Amino acid sequence: MSVESTASAFQVHASDNVATLLGEAAAGAPLEIVGPARASTLTACEKIELGHKVALTAIPEGAPVVKFGIVIGIATRAIAPGEWVHLHNCCSQLDERSGHFDLHTGEPGDNAYA
Amino acid sequence: MPDRAKNSGVPPVSVLRPGISTSTHAALRTWTGYLRPDGRKGIRNHLLVVYTVECASFVAQEIAQGEPDTHVIGFPGCYDNDYAIRLMLALATHPNIGGVLAVGLGCEYTQPHRIAEAVRASGRPAESFFIQEHGGTRLSVAYGKELLASLRARAADNAVKVSMTWADLTIGAECGGSDGTSGLAGNPVVGRAFDRLVDRGGSAIFEEVVEMIGLRDLMISRAASPEAAQQLGATYDKMLNYCKAVRQYSVAPGNFAGGLTTIEEKSMGAFAKGGSRPIQGVIRVSERPPHPGLWILDSVPDEHFMQFGYTNPNDTEGIMDLIAAGAQIVLFITGRGSVIGSAVAPLVKVTGNTRTYRNMTEDMDFNAGRVLSGELTMDEAAAELMDLIADVASGRESKPERLGHREFFLMYKHQDVPSLEAGCRA
Known part of the structure; x- marks a missing residue:
């Protein structure tokens, strides 16, 4: 058993336009989408890590990103199906610091240390 | 799931049928805990050292050093804070606690003897002292350890074992x-x-x-x-x-x-x-x-x-x-x-x-x-x-x-909850 080798992603709610990776997906890897909606497959456009999100549909710039059946953020640019959805293309509707974090480490870039 | 013990506290007979996962029998599990004078039940019988200002924290930690049953909490501020005092008292009278030693420096607003009094009022043994009255670090640590030994003996004497569900x-x-x-x-x-x-x-x-x-x-x-x-x-x-x-x-x-x-x-x-x-x-x-x-x-x-x-x-x-x-x-x-x-x-x-x-x-x-x-x-x-x-x-x-972890953290905050004695929110 290896979580890492499982190229599947979980869609929590039928209305979600993203799913969460249950393992790690390599770029170009087929992804099995599981959850309450009908099962489907998708191709990961890029490497996506465990716990991160993949777009299930095309999400236009300014459109809501939906997970758990709720709006978790707004697309800051057009997102294609199979793309990684994270800090580079999705922003909080509330958190002013959202958009200032390093895509890979989450490190804040909005505080001067000098 | 066969977890319908809502009213009676007793699960239905169906969970007792043989051949099912032992975990469903967990509904009936009992274990032995500690009955406190206020009727609450604890699962541990720890001692607690409480420091009332950061200046007393080193001595408090040294007193607890090498005492596996003794945990340390405290408040760093010299100026007292209702929220912090309420929180320390709630922990000092927690069902897992059998006895308390409150240690202060001697300058601060928060009073160790008041903490000890509140703990004694809950039916637990408690002691307190100011470091300035006991000759500095080394003598205070030695004195604290003596008090701790006495508290431990009294907490053991007081311990009433009780079945818990x-x-x-x-x-x-x-x-x-x-x-x-x-x-x-x-x-x-x-x-x-x-x-x-x-x-x-x-x-x-x-x-x-x-x-x-x-x-x-x-x-x-x-x-x-x-x-x-x-x-x-x-x-x-x-x-x-x-x-x-x-x-x-x-x-x-x-x-x-x-x-x-x-x-x-x-x-x-x-x-x-x-x-x-x-x-x-x-x-x-x-x-x-x-x-x-x-x-x-x-x-x-x-x-x-x-x-x-x-x-x-x-x-x-x-x-x-x-x-x-x-x-x-x-x-x-x-x-x-x-x-x-x-x-x-x-x-x-x-x-x-x-x-x-x-x-x-x-x-x-x-x-x-x-x-x-x-x-x-x-x-x-x-x-x-x-x-x-x-x-x-x-x-x-x-x-x-x-692993010996017993982290604690407390800082100034304000919540207008009335005193614990008042019982309900206004």
Whole structure:
């Protein structure tokens, strides 16, 4: 058993336009989408890590990103199906610091240390 | 699930049929605990050293050094704070505590002898002294150790062993270092364990109201009564004003690295640890649930003091708030991994991330990531977690306990709860 080798992603709610990776997906890897909606497959456009999100549909710039059946953020640019959805293309509707974090480490870039 | 012991506390006969998972028999588990003079029951018989200012903290830690049953809490400020005093008293009279030594420097506002008096009023042995009156570091440590030995003997004499069931337990849930697995596995498994605890007559408390962003309607839909609905709405509104006022939401770099993109996403995952049972109402820091069931703890500073004190500055603060509410055990859900424990009550660490479990096995008590790999169903995982909780309640050390962890954190904050003696909110 290896979580890492499982190229599947979980869609929590039928209305979600993203799913969460249950393992790690390599770029170009087929992804099995599981959850309450009908099962489907998708191709990961890029490497996506465990716990991160993949777009299930095309999400236009300014459109809501939906997970758990709720709006978790707004697309800051057009997102294609199979793309990684994270800090580079999705922003909080509330958190002013959202958009200032390093895509890979989450490190804040909005505080001067000098 | 065969967990329908809601009214009688006795599960239906169906759970007793042979051949089913032993975990369902967990509904009937009993263990031996400590009956306190106020009628509450503890699962540990620890001693507590309380320092009343940072200047006394070194001596307090030295007194507890090499005393495995002795935990240390305290308040760093010289100027006292109602919230901090309430929290320390709630911990000093916690059912897991058998005796208390309060140590001050001698200059500060917070008075060790007042703490000792309050503890004695709860029926426990307590002592106190000022370092300035006992000749400095070395002599104070020696004196403190003498007092501790005497307290230990009296706590042992006073200890009344009592049989405990799920209905005697209050369990807290906190998450920290959350990642994309927390909302899918770690928190939902804890939520299902909470459902079982509530159905068996116990009390379940979760907090982190600052991680309920966007969930006002959902929270209110879970209210057990119109009064609870009103409390939940007001708590949500205060929290949102607070986050806007301090311009900080409860989401951190590790959450982002773990796949969570926004506070809205993190919130929905965090709320899953509250399970599915009706929410009885909102308690505030150092209040205890007035009756069993599922409760939310509000640790957010009050409106007029919002610029003074951060809510949830770190995981340990929230965990101590849950313990001050009477939790004898706290479940800590961490996707990214954490190496904390807690003073006064054992911390049980749950991760939904199998990779984290493998990386930090010595620190992680429970791998809920097996749900994501299909190894266990959510219900099987919850049943297994309940078994682990009963084991820890029975005296088995949790992994943080075994490693000697007993973290504590307390800072200035303002919440206008009336005194504990007053009994109810105005």
